[in-house]
Amino acid sequence: MSMLKHFLPTLLFFSIPVVxxxxxxxxxxxxxxxxxSQWNKDIFxxxxxxxxxxxxxxxxxxxxxxxxxxxxxxxxxxSSADELAGASHSLTDNPPDKIIGxxxxxxxxxxxxxxRSMPLNAPGILNTNELYAVTAYLLYLNGIIEENAIMNExxxxxxxxxxxxxxxxxxxxxxxxx
Amino acid sequence: xxxxxxxxxxxxxxxxxxxxxxxxxxxxxxxALASESLLAETDPAQLPWMKTPGEPxxxxxxxxxxxxxxxxxxxxxxxxxxxxxxxxxxxxxEGTITPNGLHFERHHNGVPQIDPAQHQLLIHGAVKKPxxxxxxxxxxxxxxxKLCFIECGGNSNAGWRDVPIQxxxxxxxxxxxxxxxxxxxxxxxxNEARVKGRAKWLIAEGADASAMNVSIPLEKAMDDCILAVxxxxxxxxxxxxxxxxxxxxxxxxxxNVKWLHRLHLSxxxxxxxxxxxxxxxxxxxxxxxxxxxxxxxxSLITHPSYxxxxxxxxxxxxxxxxxxxxxxxxxxxxxxDGGKTWAVAELQDPVLSKCFTRFRIPWHWNGQTAILKxxxxxxxxxxxxxxxxxxxxxxxxxxxxxxxxxxxQISNHGxxxxxxx
Numbered sequence: 262m263s264m265l266k267h268f269l270p271t272l273l274f275f276s277i278p279v280v281x282x283x284x285x286x287x288x289x290x291x292x293x294x295x296x297x298s299q300w301n302k303d304i305f306x307x308x309x310x311x312x313x314x315x316x317x318x319x320x321x322x323x324x325x326x327x328x329x330x331x332x333x334x335x336x337x338x339x340s341s342a343d344e345l346a347g348a349s350h351s352l353t354d355n356p357p358d359k360i361i362g363x364x365x366x367x368x369x370x371x372x373x374x375x376x377r378s379m380p381l382n383a384p385g386i387l388n389t390n391e392l393y394a395v396t397a398y399l400l401y402l403n404g405i406i407e408e409n410a411i412m413n414e415x416x417x418x419x420x421x422x423x424x425x426x427x428x429x430x431x432x433x434x435x436x437x438x439x
Numbered sequence: 440x441x442x443x444x445x446x447x448x449x450x451x452x453x454x455x456x457x458x459x460x461x462x463x464x465x466x467x468x469x470x471a472l473a474s475e476s477l478l479a480e481t482d483p484a485q486l487p488w489m490k491t492p493g494e495p496x497x498x499x500x501x502x503x504x505x506x507x508x509x510x511x512x513x514x515x516x517x518x519x520x521x522x523x524x525x526x527x528x529x530x531x532x533e534g535t536i537t538p539n540g541l542h543f544e545r546h547h548n549g550v551p552q553i554d555p556a557q558h559q560l561l562i563h564g565a566v567k568k569p570x571x572x573x574x575x576x577x578x579x580x581x582x583x584x585k586l587c588f589i590e591c592g593g594n595s596n597a598g599w600r601d602v603p604i605q606x607x608x609x610x611x612x613x614x615x616x617x618x619x620x621x622x623x624x625x626x627x628x629x630n631e632a633r634v635k636g637r638a639k640w641l642i643a644e645g646a647d648a649s650a651m652n653v654s655i656p657l658e659k660a661m662d663d664c665i666l667a668v669x670x671x672x673x674x675x676x677x678x679x680x681x682x683x684x685x686x687x688x689x690x691x692x693x694x695n696v697k698w699l700h701r702l703h704l705s706x707x708x709x710x711x712x713x714x715x716x717x718x719x720x721x722x723x724x725x726x727x728x729x730x731x732x733x734x735x736x737x738s739l740i741t742h743p744s745y746x747x748x749x750x751x752x753x754x755x756x757x758x759x760x761x762x763x764x765x766x767x768x769x770x771x772x773x774x775x776d777g778g779k780t781w782a783v784a785e786l787q788d789p790v791l792s793k794c795f796t797r798f799r800i801p802w803h804w805n806g807q808t809a810i811l812k813x814x815x816x817x818x819x820x821x822x823x824x825x826x827x828x829x830x831x832x833x834x835x836x837x838x839x840x841x842x843x844x845x846x847x848q849i850s851n852h853g854x855x856x857x858x859x860x
Contacts, residue, residue, distance in 0.1 A: 285631050286580055289570030292561055297569060300561050302650060303642050303703050306710050332518050341518040352725040357836050359721060367710050374712035377650035381519050381548055384648050428719065432656060432730035 304373035308418030311369065314389035315413035318406070321398025324391050328380045337402050342381070346402035352427070362403030366428055368420035372396045393417070450782035452775025452810075453803035454757075457785040511541055512610045521549025521648075524591070527616045529609035529760060530744050535787070535795040536586075537616035539671050543692075544678050545591050545614065547649035547713075551698055555682040558646065560628075560666070564704035567633035574682050578668065580623040585665055587793045588762045590615035590734045591692035592718045592839040598826065599835045603857040608744040611857075612737075612845070615762070617795035620686045622667035625660050629704075638704040642711075643685050646700040653718075654708035655687060655694055659732070663688050666699065689764030689793035690732040691839075693718050720837030728837070734764035736823045737842040738771055738798070738815035749853030752806040757784070758799045763817035767791065770816040771798040777810035777846065777860045778825070784813070792818075809849045810860050826859055 304310040325337070333339060337346030348358035357363075361371060376392050378384055387395065397412040406412070406420060449456050483489060502509065509531040515523035525544040527537055544550075555574045563569035594614035597604040604611055629641075634657070641660045644652040655664075667675060667684045675681045680697030687694045693713055708714065708730075720728040738761035743749060757775075761768045767790055772781040784798035798813065815823045824832075826843035833840075846860040 285627055287631055288576035288579055289562070289568075289572045289628070289631060292563055292569035292571045296561065296571060297563055300701055301563065301703065302644070303652065303705075303709050305705070305707060307707075341516060352721060352727075353723065355836070357721055359716070361716075364716060364721075364727070366715055370710055370712055370715055373709070377652070378548065378648075378712075381522065381649075384548065384650070427725065428715070428727050428729040430730050431728045432732055 302373075302377055304369050304376075306367040306369050306418065308369065308414060311372065311414040311417060312389045313414055314393050315411050316390050316392070316394025316397050317411055318394070318398040318401035318408050320391075321394035321396070321401070324387065324395045325398050328383075328387065329395065332381065337399060345399055348403075352424070360403070361399055362405060362423060364424050364427070366422055366425050368396070368400060368405070368417055368422055371399055372417060448803065450773075450775065451780040453805055454773060454775045454780075454782040455801040455803060457783065457800045459801050509541070511543070512613075513544075519548070521546055524593075524614060526610045526613035528607070529613045529615075529739075530607045530741050530746065531609065532741070533758065533797075535617055535760070535797050536671060537618055537795075539618070539673065539676050539679070542589075542616040542618065542670070542676070542679055543591065543614045545593075545692060546678070547647070547651050549648055550678045551647045552677060553646060553682060553698060558682050559700060560683060561701045562628060562632045562704070563701075564642075565635040565638035565706060566629075566704050567635060568631070570628070570632045572628070577623060577666065577683070580627060582621050582623055582668070583665070584619050584621040585663070585686060585688055585793075586617070586619045586791050587686070587688040588615055588617040588734075588795050589686070589692050589695050590737075590762070590764075592731070592734075594692075595737070595841040596838050598841040598843055598845075599830075599838065601835075603859050605745060605857055607746045608739055608741050608845075612739050614692070615737075615795075617762070618670045619672065620665060620667040620684070621669035621672075622665040622684075622686065625664040625666055625685070628666070629657075629660060629702075632704075634704055637706045640705045640708050642701075642703040642705060642709045643694075643696040643699060644701040644703070645680075645696050645698040647698050651693075651696065651713060652709060652711050653694055653696065653714050654705075654711065655685075655690075656732075657704070659687060659690065687732075689734060689766075691718060691734060694732060718839055720833065720839050722837065723834035728840075731840055732764075734762075735840065735842045736763035736765070736768065736815045736817040736821050737761065738768075738813040738823055739845040740773070740811050740813050740847060743811070743849070743855055744847055745855050745857045747855055749804060749849060749855070751853075752804050755802050755804055756799055757802045757811065758797065759784075759813050761786075761796045761798055761813070761815040762794065763815065763819075763821065764793055765821060766793065766818040768796040768815055769818050771796070772814045772816075773798070773800045773802075774812045774814075775802060775809050778812055778844075781814065804849065804853075806851060806853075808851050810858065811847045811849065812844050812860070814844050 332342040350358040393412045400406045511525040513525040560572045591614035685696040740759035742758045784800040787797035829843040848858040
């Protein structure tokens with residue numbers, strides 16, 4: 262019996278071509294630095310991911326009128342697509358007005374969303390300075406920044422949105438109420 | 440017509456014991472169903488389809504020409520027809536699996552026509568080994584299946600309106616569909632990339648023209664998320680995420696990112712537009728619920744339901760769907776008297792976690808006005824709320840996560856309308 266115990270593994274070792282048994286298939290390739298910087302579009306509220314560049318509301322107005330107005334209306338008042346400025350109701354009115362100026366907790370989200378998704382008919386067409394400018398224009402229209410305030414990778418994350426503390430993290434609370 | 444004497448009702452409005460047909464010796468004598476028409480006298484051999492050869496073989500089968508009305512309802516943006524939703528016609532379907540061509544859709548900027556040879560998945564951020572996978576590589580991984588529903592967080596939102604919407608059940612509640620999703624457990628790929636200790640979130644991005652992205656807790660990703668490649672046995676349809684979809688069982692549809700091409704591990708959420716501006720629920724206090732991932736228990740009667748017509752009194756089978764993002768459905772109760780009395784419906788096997796569950800109960804309609812309701816309870820003890828209770832807790836402006844009990848009123852002419860009762 263004890264002989265068999267020692268014999269068996271040795272036999273297996275010699276009779277079967279030995280392949281290191283992978284715990285996982287490991288069929289991914291190491292991502293290159295270029296791939297990482299090209300693909301990574303995520304921008305966080307603390308400014309992580311924001312590219313270098315700058316813009317102001319006055320230039321942003323030109324960008325807006327050319328690329329956004331057709332769907333979002335004059336000065337962001339809404340049309341076929343969402344209202345982006347000029348809320349006439351607060352969050353506790355019936356009905357409430359949930360827009361950038363009343364509802365959005367972070368200014369960085371405007372830049373991120375516009376860069377990834379807008380204009381809807383030609384996403385990706387605006388360059389970094391145009392994106393800062395149109396973001397500045399939307400913040401200005403919502404009465405959050407001054408008309409001549411420069412938005413860049415430092416100033417944009419520092420903008421405090423009116424509804425910054427308006428959200429309750431339900432996942433953390435894991436509540437079970439209806 | 441009177442009620443068969445052998446059958447005892449078990450709740451008001453004519454609800455019958457769900458085991459009625461299992462009881463030996465009971466015959467259901469419903470006179471109205473017998474000798475209805477001359478159909479019975481037709482010799483089937485004289486029907487055209489028994490007298491001429493049928494259609495040839497086909498490469499991909501289509502539904503019967505007589506079922507052309509079983510379609511998704513679509514609603515697109517006037518300036519961009521790829522931006523919108525479509526609903527599963529739940530009122531025309533039975534069982535629990537949604538046919539692939541009828542799975543609901545929510546696209547932010549159209550359906551991308553992705554060449555799988557050019558599609559890659561990047562896993563990066565708080566990982567020791569940032570990795571990129573081709574579809575060819577992914578198809579070699581161990582796969583498993585999950586039968587689960589996917590429900591849009593905005594499903595059933597017409598329920599918040601002051602006046603009950605008069606629309607077929609599926610075109611109100613059909614932003615929920617159920618499939619067998621087959622793919623790679625996400626955990627396997629995350630382990631290969633060697634997630635760093637500080638990672639808490641995973642930001643998933645799709646390769647569509649809106650580069651839609653959302654943040655998902657790492658715990659969920661390591662628990663039961665899969666990278667789905669197949670839907671009900673065939674490769675996922677373009678409108679459902681071809682060639683790769685993140686499936687997060689039981690959680691809001693928006694987290695089930697279609698056309699998945701990037702997973703970014705991070706110590707914090709991205710606070711993207713679709714987890715701040717949308718998919719959050721404003722409360723009467725002015726505060727909003729955020730990261731409300733789990734889809735709470737819901738049920739609705741699909742047969743009979745709005746738009747259908749009862750032409751005869753007597754026997755009907757009430758049938759409907761229940762589901763919960765927290766786990767299994769353990770009980771569905773049905774009322775035929777507007778909620779005064781309830782009876783327990785039969786659940787169709789198998790009852791699976793986070794999956795559509797079909798319930799049925801026999802019913803004898805006596806021709807009087809009746810109000811049908813269903814109420815689901817899941818394995819955590821969560822009970823689907825009445826609309827009043829939901830509104831008392833959340834107000835009317837949350838838009839997302841409407842899961843209240845649905846009421847159908849049968850008039851004494853057999854017409855069915857949607858009511859708040």
